[in-house]
């Protein structure tokens with residue numbers, strides 16, 4: 497070979513390896529993942545993740561079609577790139593038993609991540625049965641957790657049958673979830689669809705959730721959340737709370753929940769605080785454009801939550817202000833379609849009912865929908881049926 501040819505080859509080779517780097521794909525099968533649905537592919541998934549995370553340009557982890565058993569996986573950063581993609585064509589399944597772990601699949605400390613497609617089947621049935629039998633059981637794992645991360649997209653992903661929360665977003669910023677399908681039976685305990693905690697700029701859109709607990713729950717420290725076009729049911733509705741469980745909780749601020757169809761849920765739009773003295777706040781919340789189809793409690797503010805009656809002074813220290821319910825229509829299966837039950841020591845302020853039309857659809861032929869107010873200040877605008885108690 498003369499020098500010119502070897503130089504050309506050398507250039508070609510380096511071009512090739514550059515382009516291979518730029519679109520690095522790491523298929524978990526190449527790291528030993530098995531399609532049989534039985535062999536534990538956790539190590540393969542984590543090895544593929546580490547390779548992709550180590551790339552300096554964008555990189556993709558591919559989970560091909562088929563069922564992969566993953567006992568548990570922590571997919572952790574920080575990574576060398578901020579365009580890490582996880583493309584899931586198949587199904588990732590959990591063990592059919594249960595352990596004391598609190599998370600199953602976790603993405604942690606990543607900046608610039610997108611998870612596309614896929615099904616996560618957490619197989620929570622054994623733990624629900626344990627809880628139903630009132631044996632002493634662990635709390636259960638959250639199926640998919642986004643933790644301590646920034647600029648994350650989860651798109652077109654299905655999550656089912658989690659032991660505990662189906663998805664959780666905690667200590668994160670800028671997380672968009674679109675086109676989620678979340679399913680668990682109506683009687684499965686604590687299977688909230690998406691639980692958000694201590695996070696800013698979380699967007700959840702175009703998703704369908706049927707669960708045994710809240711479709712979406714927003715806990716302490718959630719700010720600038722945007723939730724749009726959700727179908728919820730069965731489930732316990734979309735809630736802010738429970739807040740005030742412990743001292744020093746950061747408040748919840750600037751949340752919009754818009755365009756939701758609730759079908760046969762326990763609640764619709766709800767704000768819930770423990771009847772505990774710990775301070776905190778909820779402010780600037782807009783709940784709008786909802787259809788309630790046979791919902792037990794369509795509109796709820798409940799500051800007297802204390803299921804075991806061990807809340808010493810029976811009063812919530814959380815200040816709730818600037819909560820607007822607008823354009824809410826449909827049916828309530830209990831007479832109290834609107835319940836605004838605030839704290840005696842911290843009355844709610846600036847609560848607004850605007851264009852509400854809820855009728856009673858329960859079994860009592862004589863009954864009509866009503867609104868209930870306690871310790872609440874605010875106003876109503878437009879039409880408000882049942883008649884406003886503000």
Ligand SMILES: *[C@@H]1O[C@H](CO)[C@@H](O)[C@H](O)[C@H]1NC(C)=O
Nearest residue numbers: 546547548549550551552576
């Ligand atoms: C990480 O990437 C660097 C190049 O950026 C490479 O030299 C190193 O071998 C990679 N490490 C692993 C474990 O893949």
Ligand SMILES: *[C@@H]1O[C@H](CO)[C@@H](O)[C@H](O)[C@H]1NC(C)=O
Nearest residue numbers: 649650651652672673674675
């Ligand atoms: C999610 O994926 C769908 C279908 O591929 C696409 O149309 C949509 O733009 C994606 N959403 C985001 C936020 O990128």
Ligand SMILES: *[C@@H]1O[C@H](CO)[C@@H](O)[C@H](O)[C@H]1NC(C)=O
Nearest residue numbers: 675701702703704725726727
């Ligand atoms: C609402 O979400 C559903 C999926 O649940 C989607 O098919 C539909 O296109 C979305 N509509 C709008 C207006 O975004």
Ligand SMILES: *[C@@H]1O[C@H](CO)[C@@H](O)[C@H](O)[C@H]1NC(C)=O
Nearest residue numbers: 697719720721722750751752
């Ligand atoms: C409220 O949150 C939205 C995102 O949902 C954001 O665009 C907006 O700037 C926030 N408003 C304030 C006053 O921070």
Ligand SMILES: *[C@@H]1O[C@H](CO)[C@@H](O)[C@H](O)[C@H]1NC(C)=O
Nearest residue numbers: 771800802805807808809810
């Ligand atoms: C606490 O408040 C609830 C609802 O306001 C009431 O039903 C209950 O009797 C109260 N309990 C005590 C101990 O004051």
